[in-house]
Amino acid sequence: MKQSQETPRSQKLQAMRHSAEHVLEQAMLKLYPGLMMAMGPAIEDGFYFDFDFSGKISEQDLPNIEAEMKNIIKKNLPIRKEACPMKKARELFNHNPYKQEWLDEIEKKGETPTLYWTGSEFVDLCAGPHVASTGEIGPFKLLTVAGAYWHGDENQKMLTRIYGTAFETKPELDRYLWQIEEAKKRDHRKLGPKLDLFVINEDIGKGLPLLTPKGTVVRNEILAYEKELEGRTGFQEVWTPHIAKSDLYKRTGHWDHYREIMYAPFGIESETYVLKPMNCPHHYMIYASRPRSYRELPLRLSEPGTCYRYEKSGELGGLTRVRSLTIDDSHILMREEQIDAEFELCINLVLAMFKAFGLNKYWVRLSLNDPADHAKYIADPKTWKKAGRKLEEIVKKSRLTYEIAKGEASFYGPKIDFMVKDAIGRAWQMSTLQLDLFMAKKLGLVYTDADGSEKHPVILHRGLTGSLERTIGLLIEHYAGAFPLWLSPTQVIVIPIADRHHSYAKKVSASLNDKHLRVELDDRPSSMQKRIRDAELAKVPFMIIVGDNERIKGDISVRTRGKADLGRMSLATLEKKLLKQIAEKR
């Protein structure tokens, strides 16, 4: 007891969750004697455990399991660590192939297995740490039942996973559960259709979102901002078709590495075509269309290019994972000496974009290849090493804090990825900057250098936000649907108090429209209060209310979203204010 009081709070919480997980195992074993323990850890928000079980466990069974866990906790059984000789451990778990596999790992490392006993009733192979007794486990709750492959390998057996969480105090647990509920309300899949931004229609197909007029405004505003940024920094926009001959992808290597995500080839006359799964080859062919001089480099081609990828049905969700995605893509073809400057440029673009969106909760992932995985990457360890080192040097220089992810690289190069979380805490990749030292050589892309020699350019693949669809989805959640003025589909709504104010309201909205502000006139016959409420629910940032007072004085009353009356002002004053706010992207 004393010991655990001395451990830091977060460590204690981890230990508590880990122990709760053991209690879960013990309870499960009692309720379902036939099941076999696989494994499970304490995780960021709780814990989980994987069971191999021939029967069915559903969420309706969770209260029953929780009740059994409470019994064990009530007994306040001591949790005791035991270093155990390998031979004894092998015997103890001789019916459990999962534990045997784990013991193999421990043996390989030359370590001694450790056991944790809960009282004298339950024992598991475990590295710990744990709390001293089951009574120290705080309030807990089992959350969901899920399936999970053993070792995360889809060729292995599917196990039954139970997720749960535990906290030190009841208010903390309640707060966590409340947060989950609140976060669900921000879910873009709910808010999107509710705010009339996008729909997914069964007859069109899953993973193929349709943007409504309002959603298209958001998309176009994002694109307009990107174009503005790119225009200032020397990017040149191109446009390329959505299909190409499959032979092209055989040459680039996409066919070998990307085959499963490309849609079935189709024939046109005697030739075979596919839907493009990425924009790279199209851009390369623009580069290759004529001889290039070193003077032209860096050549920055960019395009919001819509690509089509076969994602398995279970992987799809809202706008964050779709089958038709628009990559705000660029390919920068350059000389090797230009790598640093071009990456710096792109990192700054990404950071500017994130700032404009008010996205400050992101992290950076340096995605490297896994040298052991020969199938996934172009075979050339030396170049991989060089590219990986270069990127790490760049990311270090940028002063971004980053984590290294082995095995997350593209097949043609390592990447700097910018990650964000969605409303329910799932991590998504947004911007990606990829260093490609292979493709130019593979495709015979060249330029003539100052000394007249032919050289292969280096390629920087840049996804500015990564995917427009995903970005829209994440922004809906980030803003909870209340977009800043510049992104709002409707920026101002004019609400006349009574019928006799309609013509004045029309004049007001026409003036705003002339200033290129997105304005709506709500002249429905319902009460003014009702229409204000509707505008609030639609998250319209500015409301103009006009009645007798305003009409006589020729001014307007202004109300802002979420706040009360701003009072009277002239229309010109508001227009000026709004245009300024839009220009500053506030």
Added chain:
RNA sequence: GCCUGGAUAGCUUAGUGGUAAAGCACACCCUUGGUAAGGGUGAGACCGUGGGUUCAAUCCCCACUCCAGGCUCCA
């Protein structure tokens, strides 16, 4: 794709082995209201699709489709 659930009006949900209820939204009428829901009336559902069990299925069983959570994969 795999594991576990779910699907009732445009939306959110109630309900039953004898073809269904409410609120919101919608239409019409009354109301002309000063900063988050004025009142009334009406229309709207082969209860996801296809099979099966049954005298009878929205309800029970099976398959499929779509959705959700997770796994795998990924921008």
